[in-house]
Amino acid sequence: MDLRTSAQDVMRCNLCETAVAQMHCDTCLVNLCTACVGTHFSADLSKPHTIVDFKDRRSTPLYPGCKFHNKQQCTMYCNQCDIPVCPKCIASDQHLGHKVSEILQVVDEKKENITKEQTELNEIIYPTYQDIASDVQNRMSQLEKEYGDLSTAITKHGEDWHREIDNLVKKLKAEVDVMKNTQFQTLQKHLDEINKTMSDIKDEIDSIYLARDSNNISELFCITTKVDRFRNLPQRILPSLPKFTPSRIIGGELRKMFGTLSSSSHSLDKHEAGFSTPLKQxxxxxxxxxxxxxxxxxxxxxxxxxxxxxxxxxxxxxxxxxxxxxxxxxxxxxxxxxxxxxxxxxxxxxxxxxxxxxxxxxxxxxxxxxxxxxxxxxxxxxxxxxxxxxxxxxxxxxxxxxxxxxxxxxxxxxxxxxxxxxxxxxxxxxxxxxxxxxxxxxxxxxxxxxxxxxxxxxxxxxxxxxxxxxxxxxxxxxxxxxxxxxxxxxxxxxxxxxxxxxxxxxxxxxxxxxxxxxxxxxxxxxxxxxxxxxxxxxxxxxxxxxxxxxxxxxxxx
The missing domain is CATH 2.120.10.30 (TolB, C-terminal domain)
Incomplete structure (x- = not known):
């Protein structure tokens, strides 16, 4: 068995591809054995290489490079200009008198903020969407039962009539089925949209996990969460059932005498108190x-x-x-x-x-x-x-x-x-x-x-x-x-x-x-x-x- 290609193989040096990796360059994100450390240093002298034990890899912050001063790292942050700055930036007139913080402190605050938003997505907003999806499914089940009751009522009334009204009974029940299918399609579409949004929320949660755990500060500052998009909950669809109103059997026009069926409808309602309200803690x-x-x-x-x-x-x-x-x-x-x-x-x-x-x-x-x-x-x-x-x-x-x-x-x-x-x-x-x-x-x-x-x-x-x-x-x-x-x-x-x-x-x-x-x-x-x-x-x-x-x-x- 080739140890280098085995699924159970350990991490090996990216240079020699043979020895077990014992070191790691946090600057270049390269695994190294002890023998290859010097080779890696000499291969590129244009940047400082931070070599750490393999178990401590990605523990060294990757400071953003300064846009104005070549080969300078931005280890500070100008609060007034809201940008990372390097020591030469701080010494320049451009930031004279500005309040400056250590960039790692700003990073910690940024991580804390996105962690809170991640928690809100994970523990409040996503479960609320689950509640909404459950509510839609429950309403669909209730509609199934009530439409069944409606069909039963029509059938029972039809049993009191003669054979010639059978076609009318079938027609009315068909109308019930059409309205039922229409409302079910509306609710199913609504449920599909909710499930799609829930999937987007999970993707957002996963992306926040990756960004938060990254040691690349430049990537971290590029992260823009989409929590605001999900805070506005979908409207609630409230189906309105048709009502069957039977008439007395006295002869005459069968449809008019047999009974009428009102049209079905549904309305939209915001999810408010009384339903799951997402922001109460x-x-x-x-x-x-x-x-x-x-x-x-x-x-x-x-x-x-x-x-x-x-x-x-x-x-x-x-x-x-x-x-x-x-x-x-x-x-x-x-x-x-x-x-x-x-x-x-x-x-x-x-x-x-x-x-x-x-x-x-x-x-x-x-x-x-x-x-x-x-x-x-x-x-x-x-x-x-x-x-x-x-x-x-x-x-x-x-x-x-x-x-x-x-x-x-x-x-x-x-x-x-x-x-x-x-x-x-x-x-x-x-x-x-x-x-x-x-x-x-x-x-x-x-x-x-x-x-x-x-x-x-x-x-x-x-x-x-x-x-x-x-x-x-x-x-x-x-x-x-x-x-x-x-x-x-x-x-x-x-x-x-x-x-x-x-x-x-x-x-x-x-x-x-x-x-x-x-x-x-x-x-x-x-x-x-x-x-x-x-x-x-x-x-x-x-x-x-x-x-x-x-x-x-x-x-x-």
């Missing part, structure tokens, strides 16, 4: 903005109506509405049954939802009138949240204390049940006896449509994807602020897809990213935190059970 020092005294016996839950008002509940039969800025109670609503309530939520339209566990109902308050939305048989609801699609997620346990599950409801219709993992094992803890107050579950939906459950029974946060498949379990990070066991209570998410969990034992809130990686603790002097929610501006509201206060905390830039 955690504050170094989170701060409490305000505190609201609720005067409950014990305060459990808090949910934002808007950026000015919050709903609260505790060991009481009422839900109270408070002004955030004034700290005053604006309204009080008593439960319809007179029972204590377990959890509260606010729908997309701003209506209050509350859980009556003892009565087995989920209720909605519209114009101060209470409507029973869901009544469960053999199950007790405990936690509730409103989803981005307008559905309700309800976590519940069975009357015989043997099962716990999350159910997605559209109105009063059960759409999906999440109860077991891929191996058939329960995802959530089970109530063990009649004293169900000793067990607590809370549920929320993340911006990426993951379903997150805070499960006190297993001392964990259980996160599944939209299809109900287990993604991860977060069991706390020790040592926490007080080095006590993780004790999860309320749970919420923000525009960055962060998951925030109240930890009662450690008087803090855990913040993890959407894939379960721990980011930090928030304490801000909290005492027994329980309920959590965030508003549209990513302010965090924490309900403290014993001191009965709601604290508004700013934790994102």
């Amino acid at each position: 955690l504050l170094d020092e989170p701060k409490t903005v305000t505190s609201i005294d609720t005067r409950y016996t014990s305060l459990y839950n808090v949910v934002c109506l808007n950026d000015e008002k919050i709903w609260t509940s505790g060991i009481d039969r009422t839900v109270n509405l408070y002004s955030i800025n004034q700290g005053t109670k604006l309204k009080s609503i008593r439960t319809k049954s007179g029972n204590l309530l377990s959890d509260i939520a606010v729908t997309k339209s701003g209506d209050l939802v509350y859980i009556d566990s003892n009565d087995g109902t989920v209720n909605i308050v519209k114009n101060e009138k209470i409507e029973e939305v869901i009544r469960l048989l053999n199950w007790k609801p405990h936690g509730v949240c409103s989803t981005s699609s307008g559905d309700l997620l309800v976590i519940m346990y069975s009357d015989d204390f043997k099962e716990t599950k999350v159910v997605c409801f559209s109105g009063s219709t059960e759409k999906q049940t999440i109860q077991f993992d891929d191996k058939g094992k329960p995802l959530y803890s089970l109530p063990i006896d009649l004293f169900i107050g000793d067990k607590f579950w809370y549920v929320t939906e993340n911006r990426n449509l993951d379903i997150c459950v805070s499960d006190w029974g297993v001392k964990a946060v259980v996160v599944v994807n939209q299809a109900g498949k287990l993604r991860f379990k977060y069991t706390g990070l020790t040592p926490a602020t007080k080095n006590k066991p993780f004790d999860p209570r309320g749970i919420t998410t923000d525009s960055q897809s962060h998951i925030l969990i109240a930890d009662r034992n450690n008087d803090c809130v855990h913040i993890i990213e959407r894939d379960g990686q721990f980011l930090r603790y928030l304490d801000c002097g909290l005492s027994l935190p329980w309920g959590l929610c965030t508003d549209v501006n990513d302010n965090l509201f924490v309900a403290e059970i014993q001191i009965r206060q709601v604290k508004k905390i700013k934790y994102l830039k």
Whole structure:
């Protein structure tokens, strides 16, 4: 085997091509054996050769040559003229009185700046584009389902008609397919553009890596990052579904009687708060903005109506509405049954939802009138949240204390049940006896449509994807602020897809990213935190059970 051409061969001298390279010329970027060092020096006496050990190659800075003074290296930098300069430049009248820095100091600052931009691309902008791509794919999946529902509705209506309308049914369904394909093509084109931009971002990240690690200062100063190009996120395409409106079968013109199909469309929307906002980062020092005294016996839950008002509940039969800025109670609503309530939520339209566990109902308050939305048989609801699609997620346990599950409801219709993992094992803890107050579950939906459950029974946060498949379990990070066991209570998410969990034992809130990686603790002097929610501006509201206060905390830039 020829050692010089073997894939396992060591680095050899570039001159003799035989001996192992022990030295390196950082000026010429040539590998040398000890015997060839002198030969390399004598071959070109026009420039200084910097010979270093092979392991230290490319460690010597390659200073730019001066454009005005031949054979001079620019080891300094004129801050006023914003150019590298050599000693003769500094001594000339051209830079008299100018502030001059060592060029290596300027290089370090340059590397620091491009490293920050690289970090922003790598850790914030690129993941945000991933979120956007995921959102487009989710919308395409939702369109697939809803277009399927639309076709089913048309087919069902067609079954009530005679054979002669079959052609009309086929024509309408064909129109649905055309509109569906048109919208899918639009979304697919949008997704392709996003994926192309994501690829460009990866290329930019790779180019920054190469430039940052280069010892060629001239190349470094030629680098111009393209971060500004990627900061402007693509517009969001919001498809508008056609609506099928059936008509009564009374004879006459079939098309008009059978029903009409509205046209499909889509609109463009900027990615703003409520979706993944790319530029918000955690504050170094989170701060409490305000505190609201609720005067409950014990305060459990808090949910934002808007950026000015919050709903609260505790060991009481009422839900109270408070002004955030004034700290005053604006309204009080008593439960319809007179029972204590377990959890509260606010729908997309701003209506209050509350859980009556003892009565087995989920209720909605519209114009101060209470409507029973869901009544469960053999199950007790405990936690509730409103989803981005307008559905309700309800976590519940069975009357015989043997099962716990999350159910997605559209109105009063059960759409999906999440109860077991891929191996058939329960995802959530089970109530063990009649004293169900000793067990607590809370549920929320993340911006990426993951379903997150805070499960006190297993001392964990259980996160599944939209299809109900287990993604991860977060069991706390020790040592926490007080080095006590993780004790999860309320749970919420923000525009960055962060998951925030109240930890009662450690008087803090855990913040993890959407894939379960721990980011930090928030304490801000909290005492027994329980309920959590965030508003549209990513302010965090924490309900403290014993001191009965709601604290508004700013934790994102």
